[in-house]
Amino acid sequence: MPVELLDELAARRDIHLLLLRYCRGVDRLDRELIDSCYHDDSWDDHGHWKGPGPDFGEFIVRSLTARAIITSHTIGNSLVEFESATVAKGETYTMAYLRRQDDKGTQWLDQFFGRYIDRFEKRDGVWRIKRRVVMHDWSIATDLSATASFPVKIGTFEQGVRDRTDLSYRNDTH
Numbered sequence: 001m002p003v004e005l006l007d008e009l010a011a012r013r014d015i016h017l018l019l020l021r022y023c024r025g026v027d028r029l030d031r032e033l034i035d036s037c038y039h040d041d042s043w044d045d046h047g048h049w050k051g052p053g054p055d056f057g058e059f060i061v062r063s064l065t066a067r068a069i070i071t072s073h074t075i076g077n078s079l080v081e082f083e084s085a086t087v088a089k090g091e092t093y094t095m096a097y098l099r100r101q102d103d104k105g106t107q108w109l110d111q112f113f114g115r116y117i118d119r120f121e122k123r124d125g126v127w128r129i130k131r132r133v134v135m136h137d138w139s140i141a142t143d144l145s146a147t148a149s150f151p152v153k154i155g156t157f158e159q160g161v162r163d164r165t166d167l168s169y170r171n172d173t174h
Contacts, residue, residue: 007085014127015080015120019092022129023073028169029065029162031057038129039121045133053129064098069107070162072097075116086122091115094134099144107144113137 018037025033038044038053049059064071076093083089096112119131158167 008082011082011085011088011122011127012080014122015088015090016078018120018127018129019075019078019116023075024168025057026060026064026073027071027160027162028164028166029061030164031061034060036128039123042129043131044129047134047136053132065162067098067100069099069101070160071099080120088120088127090118090120092118109142109144110139111142112139114139 021033022037024030025037034057035054038056040054042053044051044053044056046056046060049056049063051059073094073096076095078090078092080088080090093115094113096114098110098112099107100110101107114137115135117133117135118129120127121130122128160166
């Protein structure tokens, strides 16, 4: 394979892993991991929060700790186009699920569907986010007290934890 193609494939892999680390960081409330996804001079526009990328981790960890029981962020289709060997733009579909409880004790499932519009830059051999705009496509909130129970015995599963004690961080399972 030509060197250029190998370089592009490696860059696509690195950017994809960056997006996955970001989702893990948000769901595990891991500020350090979230911060590692942004360049020091980056900018993030999350709609309800706009500011320097390095400040987003602190904001979102504090926000989700206060308002969410659990979250699950996923990515879908991701189109990355390279402007050069060190600059790329991306559009990545995202789905975020947030379980929360309101003041009356009702639990809700909030679902957000949108896209990350990113500018990625590679500096010192590392791809990170230089600029992010989160685009909203649609969302819905479902009252969980009105839904049927889940048909599988949940207690039989390893339970996810919103910190670094989560199974995904442990080396004894890999």
